[in-house]
Amino acid sequence: MKYKIIRGFHDILPGQIERWHFIENTARQVFESYGFNELRIPVLESTDIYCTGIGDTTDIVEKEMYSFDDRDGSSLTLRPEGTAGVVRSFIENSFYKKTPVSKFYYMGPMFRHERPQKGRYRGFNQIGCEYFGSQSAAADAEIILMLWYFFQKIGFTDSVKIEINSIGDEESRENYKTALVNYLTPLKEGLCDQCNRKLGTNPLRILDCKNESCREITVNAPKITDYLSEASGVHFNKLIQILDDLSVPYNVNDKIVRGLDYYTETVFEFTTDKLGSQNAIAAGGRYNNLVEKMGGPPTPATGFALGLERIVLLHEQLSDKEFKFPTDVYIAWIGEDTFIPAMKIATELRNNGKSVYIEHESKSIKSQLKRANKLDAGYTLIIGEEELKSGRIIVRNMKKSSEESIGIEDTGSLLSYIN
Template sequence: MSKSLQAIRGMNDILPEQTPLWRYFEGTVARLLDNYGYRQIRMPIVEFTELFKRSIGEVTDIVEKEMYTFDDRNGDSLTLRPEGTAACVRAVLEHGITGGGQVQKLWYIGPMFRHERPQKGRYRQFHQIGCEVFNLDGPDIDAELIVLTWRLWGELGIRDAVKLELNSLGTAEARARYRDALVEFLSARLEHLDEDSQRRLKTNPLRVLDTKNPDTQAVLVDAPKLADYLDEESRVHFEGLKARLDAAGIPYVINPKLVRGLDYYSKTVFEWVTDKLGAQGTVCAGGRYDGLVEQMGGKPTPGVGFAMGIERLVLMLEALDKVPQALSRQVDVYLCAFGEAAELAALSLSERVRDQLPNLRLQINAGAGSFKSQFKKADKSGALYALILGDDELAQQVVGFKPLRGQGEQQSIAWDALAAHLATCVVQG
């Protein structure tokens, strides 16, 4: 017997019972970003592999171990995008929309792909919402990105469950000086480092700082501190960011070990973390990447951005019981029609109601059925009210109106008055 077809491990279906919460979250973020003046951009999910090697860094874990890379029929090496910033930078360069110092405030949404070990909150196909801002180099825009995420957590009701961690990586030159000092310090203590940190010491030494290995963490207690190697420009920038967050009343902690996993970051880096999701504690992260556009062939262009994981934030809303109750109801009104003549009238009547109440969620019974079976389907739909249209109602040009979720007697409503009655009842319901 052939094996039953299943989704690829780590790539999940989002079922109809789950999509209302996804749409609520995505809609909340989209509205907030619109209000802050960000415009949506949509990029392909497949890019040339060289894009990610040049931007993320060839010796990062993502490029070395996690990317879905393949040759197409032309022999080109292509990769399913593992993150959105590189693709967004490629797009703005290709279309010249940051030329001449034009400020661009952009956002995107979509699936990303990394071949990781699947676990709760970490998948091989995962979804992100990201923001990128170009041609603004001050701490004010860094602060804006953090402030708008803080506002988002407030709208979602999860502020008490997240914590902001900040650090500054300095300029490339300052970071290079620090890297040399860190390598010298750790090389003298090589035997005390875990195997993964020993490998990173040769390829990407700053990543040793965020190791989870307790023995290596103990060694890092006395390691050189990145803050001691910051250049004056980065120090002033970081102080300006902190002053703005203080002014906005946003609490934060300085995490000197926060370096992020991508090579292109400079100056500001930040993460929103939680202890409500077990090991997968980061729900939103980002920072400044002033050298990336130039690194990818463009003119020097400051940039800063963040990405948030939709799966993890949806899990948080569920874990903290912050799912709006209204999401459990997908139908407001269910129209039951008995007989062919009633079915034809129901179609016409429902469309007239929709013209007057475009936001009403009105479902007409399909597949005919007895009075009992149609009412059973109406109840199962979760609708607040059932409308009844049979031969008697048809003759009088009325519709039966029956509450399904509370007190109230069935009554008859004239067709011409139905939309106004529903507007009042559904709002009250």
């Protein structure tokens, strides 16, 4: 084969796309019902928005970005995530001047040069929401609630768990980092090489290391929740209170620290145990400093992104619901003279919103009916020389195997019969 799709990328084929449409449409409908509007941002941005946005020392920026030089020498990057671009657009379009709060959702492809695996691709799709302008824990609660309802709506109720944590404001985090480093430094012999490196760069992420000896050491490490400033503690408690009052099930997990640098206060993940090691299907949190850091006015914000490939994978496991491209009517024609009249009927039906399938090669009636059956068409119209002469076509109900004769130009009767 001469041309092949590049590594880590995938086509979404007819037969699969129907499920994608269902999930995407449900997401749109749910998110819009919560007042989020779609914002479409480009796939390509200048590299530095991701460096400042995501953080220079993160894996994404250090080794996973698809970056290249534009013709004028400036560095561009295929977006590895959506938040940085949305923040750029939020600032550039001065949304903070237009409305007290702004709520956006976006969907589309993201790119990260990782080792491909099930549920992890180099080109993958995310849907995300970003909520700017509210520092209330109620805003955090609402997006978690919204995600929860979304997952219920696509049938994930029993398969998804919510894990939440707080990593506090900057003051809390600095105090905690110091405490954590003080605790870990004497024990660093037992930590893996990577964690030893993280000790100097990003000690928080030692907490989610899966290495056994690291885990044993971190079990008794100081907990972030004990180091929250008063304001951060109040914020987190309020979030928990709201989730309790609204009966949203969750689990506080002090090991969730997130890999992107912009998070503050609330962080959360929606996880499943049905996808192997790719267990996070949605994740997010609050990022109160990012807008300012990227050159906008100080603006609190909260949001999340969900991974569509993983959700589709899980949905395939959970739902035996068939997703099939529908064919309402199949038109079988026999003899060259019948093609144009058949096409006229097809056009009429299509203009009335019907999905109509018609052959363009002359074929036996038998093979045409077989095709209609394969397409699962509700009705087959049959028009041959006899029908042309008599001016009445055959309308076959494929489920009941019954037939009706209807005038060739009587579209009204035809439509009411097949509806």
